[in-house]
Amino acid sequence: MPIAVFAIAIGVLLLIGAPIFLAMLVATFASFELFAPPIPTMAIPQRMVDGVNRFSLIAIPLFIFAADIISRGQIGERLVRLTEAFVGHYTGGVAMASVVACAMFGAMAGIGPAAVVSIGPIVFPALVRQGYGRGFAAGLILSASTLAMLIPPGVAMILYSVETNNSIGQMFIAGLTTGLFFALVLMVYAYIYARVKGIGKLPKVPWRARWLAFRRAGWALGLPIIVLGGIYGGAATPSEAAAFACAYAIIIETLIYRSIRFRDLYKISAASAATIAVLMILISAGSVMTYYMTLMQYPVQITRAVAGVSPETVLVFINIVFLFAGMIIDPNSAIIVLTPLIYSAAMAAGIDPIHLGAVVVMNVAIGMITPPFGLNLFIGMTTFRLGYWEVTRAILPFVAIMIGALLVITYLPAIALFLL
Amino acid sequence: MVVRIANWMLRGIDATVDFICATSLLAVTAVVFFNAMGRYLFSFALVGAEELARLLTVYLCFFGAYVLLRRDGHVSVDIITLVVPAGLLRLLRGVVGMVAGVTMLYLAWYSWQLVGFSMRTGQQASTLPVPRYVFFLPVAVSASLMVVASVDKVVRAITNTLPPLPGWTDETVAADADKGKAR
Amino acid sequence: QSFNMKIAHLLPPGDPRDLGAHAVADFVMADERCDISAQVFPSGQLGSFTEINEGVQFGSIEMSVQPAAYMAPIEMKSAIIDFPFFWPTDIDELLALHKGPAAQMLAETFEPHGIKMLDIWHTGFMQWTSNEPLTTPEAFQSKIARVMPSSLMTERQRLFGLNPVTMPFSETYSALQTGALAAQENPIPTSYNMRFHEVQEYMTMTFHGTLDQFVSVNMVWWNGLTDGCRDAIIEGVAIGNAVTLESTMEQEESARAEMEASGMTFVELTDEERAAMRDIVFPGIRDWWLAQTGDEGQALLDAFMAEMN
Ligand code: NA
Ligand code: NA
Numbered sequence: 035m036p037i038a039v040f041a042i043a044i045g046v047l048l049l050i051g052a053p054i055f056l057a058m059l060v061a062t063f064a065s066f067e068l069f070a071p072p073i074p075t076m077a078i079p080q081r082m083v084d085g086v087n088r089f090s091l092i093a094i095p096l097f098i099f100a101a102d103i104i105s106r107g108q109i110g111e112r113l114v115r116l117t118e119a120f121v122g123h124y125t126g127g128v129a130m131a132s133v134v135a136c137a138m139f140g141a142m143a144g145i146g147p148a149a150v151v152s153i154g155p156i157v158f159p160a161l162v163r164q165g166y167g168r169g170f171a172a173g174l175i176l177s178a179s180t181l182a183m184l185i186p187p188g189v190a191m192i193l194y195s196v197e198t199n200n201s202i203g204q205m206f207i208a209g210l211t212t213g214l215f216f217a218l219v220l221m222v223y224a225y226i227y228a229r230v231k232g233i234g235k236l237p238k239v240p241w242r243a244r245w246l247a248f249r250r251a252g253w254a255l256g257l258p259i260i261v262l263g264g265i266y267g268g269a270a271t272p273s274e275a276a277a278f279a280c281a282y283a284i285i286i287e288t289l290i291y292r293s294i295r296f297r298d299l300y301k302i303s304a305a306s307a308a309t310i311a312v313l314m315i316l317i318s319a320g321s322v323m324t325y326y327m328t329l330m331q332y333p334v335q336i337t338r339a340v341a342g343v344s345p346e347t348v349l350v351f352i353n354i355v356f357l358f359a360g361m362i363i364d365p366n367s368a369i370i371v372l373t374p375l376i377y378s379a380a381m382a383a384g385i386d387p388i389h390l391g392a393v394v395v396m397n398v399a400i401g402m403i404t405p406p407f408g409l410n411l412f413i414g415m416t417t418f419r420l421g422y423w424e425v426t427r428a429i430l431p432f433v434a435i436m437i438g439a440l441l442v443i444t445y446l447p448a449i450a451l452f453l454l
Numbered sequence: 455m456v457v458r459i460a461n462w463m464l465r466g467i468d469a470t471v472d473f474i475c476a477t478s479l480l481a482v483t484a485v486v487f488f489n490a491m492g493r494y495l496f497s498f499a500l501v502g503a504e505e506l507a508r509l510l511t512v513y514l515c516f517f518g519a520y521v522l523l524r525r526d527g528h529v530s531v532d533i534i535t536l537v538v539p540a541g542l543l544r545l546l547r548g549v550v551g552m553v554a555g556v557t558m559l560y561l562a563w564y565s566w567q568l569v570g571f572s573m574r575t576g577q578q579a580s581t582l583p584v585p586r587y588v589f590f591l592p593v594a595v596s597a598s599l600m601v602v603a604s605v606d607k608v609v610r611a612i613t614n615t616l617p618p619l620p621g622w623t624d625e626t627v628a629a630d631a632d633k634g635k636a637r
Numbered sequence: 638q639s640f641n642m643k644i645a646h647l648l649p650p651g652d653p654r655d656l657g658a659h660a661v662a663d664f665v666m667a668d669e670r671c672d673i674s675a676q677v678f679p680s681g682q683l684g685s686f687t688e689i690n691e692g693v694q695f696g697s698i699e700m701s702v703q704p705a706a707y708m709a710p711i712e713m714k715s716a717i718i719d720f721p722f723f724w725p726t727d728i729d730e731l732l733a734l735h736k737g738p739a740a741q742m743l744a745e746t747f748e749p750h751g752i753k754m755l756d757i758w759h760t761g762f763m764q765w766t767s768n769e770p771l772t773t774p775e776a777f778q779s780k781i782a783r784v785m786p787s788s789l790m791t792e793r794q795r796l797f798g799l800n801p802v803t804m805p806f807s808e809t810y811s812a813l814q815t816g817a818l819a820a821q822e823n824p825i826p827t828s829y830n831m832r833f834h835e836v837q838e839y840m841t842m843t844f845h846g847t848l849d850q851f852v853s854v855n856m857v858w859w860n861g862l863t864d865g866c867r868d869a870i871i872e873g874v875a876i877g878n879a880v881t882l883e884s885t886m887e888q889e890e891s892a893r894a895e896m897e898a899s900g901m902t903f904v905e906l907t908d909e910e911r912a913a914m915r916d917i918v919f920p921g922i923r924d925w926w927l928a929q930t931g932d933e934g935q936a937l938l939d940a941f942m943a944e945m946n
Contacts, residue, residue: 047550047553048530048531049531049533049534050534050535050546050549050550051530051531051532051534051535051546051547051550052530052550052553052554053522053523053528053529053530053550053554054528054529054530054531055519055528056528056550056553056554056557059557059561060553060557063557063560063561075564075567076564076567076568076571078561078564079561079564079565079568079590079593079594079597080568080590082561082593083512083589083590083592083593086511086512086515087508087509087511087512087589088508089504089508091508091511092482092486092504092507092508092511095479095482095511095514096482096483096486099479099483269494270490271490273486273507274486274487274489274490276486277483277486277487277490278487278490280483280487281483281487299480300476300480301476303475303476303477303479303480304472304475304476306479307472307475307476307478307479307514307518307521308475308518308521308522308525308527310479310514310515310518311475311514311515311516311517311518311519311521311522312518312522312527312528312529314511314514314515314518314519315515315516315518315519315522315528316529317515318515318516406531412529415529416529421532421536422529422530422531422532422533423531423532423533423536
């Protein structure tokens with residue numbers, strides 16, 4: 035009953051155009067007042083602050099700021115031109131390169147939204163210029179960015195391993211092969227899409243011009259090197275790499291390219307701050323909603339509802355539960371709260387624990403881009419300036435493909451496990 | 455007259471909050487950057503730096519939420535608002551303003567209680583030499599400001615002085631794309 | 638009259654303190670004297686350590702099992718539990734101290750903060766993991782180490798010569814793997830449960846501190862309970878203490894065996910090596926702590942020292 039009220043309240047408010055964070059808060063506050071055992075209500079603002087007072091989240095404002103500086107200056111454009119010079123003449127080449135960029139960049143940040151906000155603003159205009167629809171471009175970036183959670187390192191996989199007492203190293207290897215499989219599926223789709231639509235193919239660029247594009251990229255190339263090198267090389271945490279990216283971009287754009295003046299920085303900062311707040315307030319509202327559901331032990335109830343089902347259906351059930359959870363609560367909380375509940379049932383059914391981890395993480399990731407509700411969906415709206423309806427329509431084919439790929443992963447454990 | 459003073463005050467609040475947001479972001483960047491540089495170049499780490507960056511992010515989040523409410527910049531579902539006639543849209547925006555006002559009043563009320571509680575217990579931040587309540591202050595202040603912004607929305611809906619929604623038309627986006635920008 | 642008790646802690650299901658918390662919950666729910674429903678929320682489901690402390694203070698969480706380091710921001714005097722090279726490495730001696738009059742004095746320091754501290758649970762001795770043995774003070778110099786977000790722990794690592802960095806537990810694995818961190822300190826079961834042996838080569842057995850947990854409850858809630866409930870909870874917590882201890886001891890052995898099997902090298906310290914570390918770290922921490930806790934701190938320290946001799 036409470037859950038129905040919850041859903042209806044959110045639905046009505048959303049339909050009349052209320053901000054999404056507001057709809058979440060109204061439903062949560064009302065549920066606390068009406069259905070929860072009395073707790074000191076001070077816990078509500080406390081949990082809202084806690085939701086954004088997180089170490090792993092600091093990377094997000096910094097990546098958004100860096101992306102804003104880059105997309106207003108020339109670094110992004112020069113990097114895109116370089117990519118076009120080398121892969122632009124292949125059908126779907128730039129789209130496939132975008133998938134690789136999102137997977138790599140997202141991978142090191144380890145959290146889904148980071149790739150959308152950092153790579154998105156740079157590759158989105160390039161894709162549009164190549165003739166891809168804005169919907170396709172947004173859908174491709176949003177779905178490729180979810181790979182961040184699978185390709186190591188990733189907080190979600192670490193949490194799963196710790197919750198279930200499995201090797202993080204093995205989980206990372208399974209995440210890598212699973213993530214590469216998903217990237218491959220997306221690239222094949224991008225290729226077919228470009229082929230069928232007859233787009234995404236530029237004339238072949240002679241080597242001389244490629245060399246020029248490379249020379250022109252010069253300083254701009256330092257940026258991916260700093261960020262990827264910094265994190266994979268162990269010199270910096272993702273947040274620090276993002277801060278380095280900001281500092282490097284500021285120096286290159288103001289002093290070398292002279293495309294941005296120092297006094298513009300304040301304006302860019304104010305504009306970035308608004309983008310950041312869109313996201314952070316959603317995370318904050320999501321965390322108080324998660325708090326309510328945890329307190330009410332909804333996950334326990336859901337899991338109890340299927341106690342005693344046949345082993346064959348356990349995996350389907352896990353798919354559904356985690357996909358749904360990924361839609362409404364943040365991925366890390368979903369893993370912390372739900373994994374212990376389904377784990378013993380899955381083990382009893384003879385499922386490989388590492389394989390289960392890959393399935394769980396991917397489910398939660400897909401949940402983030404599955405309409406009607408999902409954090410990355412909303413982030414896509416602000417990053418690409420798309421309406422809710424546009425994003426929803428654009429993402430559906432990608433969600434269908436990702437779920438198809440997920441089913442393959444679920445029933446062919448070898449994809450996740452063959453390197454182990 | 456009252457309206458003009460109210461508008462003048464709201465603009466003052468907007469400018470102040472904008473300033474807080476912009477400087478918070480610049481400060482987060484500087485704190486994380488110099489802390490990392492210090493650690494790797496001079497083996498010197500400020501233990502509170504990480505918590506300071508988080509604190510600034512909290513300010514960014516809640517004050518930014520106020521800015522977005524003022525500018526109708528929060529993400530929302532536009533399935534109905536895109537197609538309804540102007541009169542109905544005005545009504546819906548008034549209703550949303552009222553819901554926002556009540557919700558933010560509720561939040562502000564409990565946030566100030568939390569700030570007061572935290573002040574009385576005297577708890578400190580874990581690594582930063584500041585009292586813990588400074589983490590809760592932005593929710594309390596911002597929720598209070600959002601009550602004011604919501605009242606403004608309702609008044610504007612009644613007097614039919616709401617600004618147009620900042621809808622992203624295909625033209626503005628196409629123009630942006632030409633300039634090589636996504637936003 | 639029926640009650641509800643939410644028990645919050647930060648570690649995953651199956652950790653010794655989680656088993657202890659479940660033992661408390663199971664015992665009080667089965668007990669005839671008390672009509673109470675109890676749930677355990679592991680893995681920081683109800684918030685991180687600061688939020689759990691606040692929750693216990695304002696009553697959204699009834700009971701917490703938290704490392705002493707995380708209670709220090711509330712009451713610095715309680716940080717004496719984290720003194721390095723101070724507590725006996727003999728379990729029986731340590732447990733006797735946890736039950737003695739000085740520990741009672743320590744418990745009372747929480748009362749002005751709205752918290753009733755019921756018990757101290759032992760969850761192991763701190764050891765260092767790293768990619769080289771840490772047997773001499775020189776070996777620690779300028780290494781970047783993960784520190785619990787506590788001022789005493791930070792000062793303690795500085796005295797070792799380390800560069801302390803705060804970092805959430807879930808991020809520490811990656812940082813150790815990439816080399817962004819060079820070392821971290823924890824009891825063997827905790828390091829094992831966090832899989833740190835996958836990314837670290839050495840465990841140096843310094844026994845430099847304990848990782849002991851304060852079991853605390855909201856004071857107002859506690860005072861509003863029936864006598865039967867209070868008795869049942871006190872007995873339940875004592876059972877939880879035993880369960881946690883037994884599981885810690887078990888995991889100390891089984892985890893060590895598995896870590897060794899996976900290629901980790903365990904390095905024992907000689908008495909001289911340990912004494913050299915003690916001379917560097919202990920006096921500094923004692924003076925640092927006394928400077929903040931004054932005469933009351935001195936009295937607490939004297940009380941524990943009196944029981945030790
Ligand atoms: Na990743
Ligand atoms: Na979703």
